[in-house]
Amino acid sequence: MKRAAALAVLDFAEIPAGLDATDAMLKKAPVAFFRSGTVTAGRYLTLIGGTPASVEEALAEGLARAEGHLLDHLYLADVHPRLLDALEGRRGEDGTGALLILETATASSVVLACERALKGTLVDLVEVRLSDAGLAGKGLALFRGDLHELEAAVEIVTSALPPAAGLSYRVLARPHDAFAREAALGTAFAASRFVDLGGEEAS
DSSP states (O other), rough: OOOEEEEEEEESSSSHHHHHHHHHHHHHHOSSEEEEEEEEEGGGEEEEOOOOOHHHHHHHHHHHTTTTTTEEEEEEESSSSHHHHHHHTTOOOOOOEEEEEESSSSSSHHHHHHHHHHSSOOEEEEEESSOTTTTTTTTEEEEOOHHHHHHHHHHHHHHHHHGGGOOOEESSSSSHHHHHHHHOOOOOOOOOOOOOOOOOOOO
């Protein structure tokens, strides 16, 4: 994927409207990349990136074509490189330290939360999931770092997101080693594995 300064995310409540708006956006401005498709809860999700001017122009067209079928959207003019890495599927370091788990009602909201946390604190974005299987249209992000940095990230994200974003979070100050290690590999149950903890066996 080409590196881009700006990024837009659009959560459509209706699939035909999402397809139509995405097509219109790509015809309107020369964006550098896009990714779109159906997600859980019968929604359609689109990401576009490019120069700030091209992304703004394409987004305006998408909003105009959405015709009331848009659940949420986001525009970022100066995207953090680590966020782009995560959106491409590159995971953060396993590392050590506390864990922060963030959940939002939409993909757009969790992308905004990640951007604010990365720019305002010294945390590592381990994983970001956008409305994929098992999330019912929600966004999910996992961060790792020093406890005080994660607590600062919570304050920043809480201030940045409106109540409609449906933010939910937990900070695990001292996560179990095995749990932290496995969570760093992915939070989806379908991709998880059985882990032998060496505890008691059933008699």
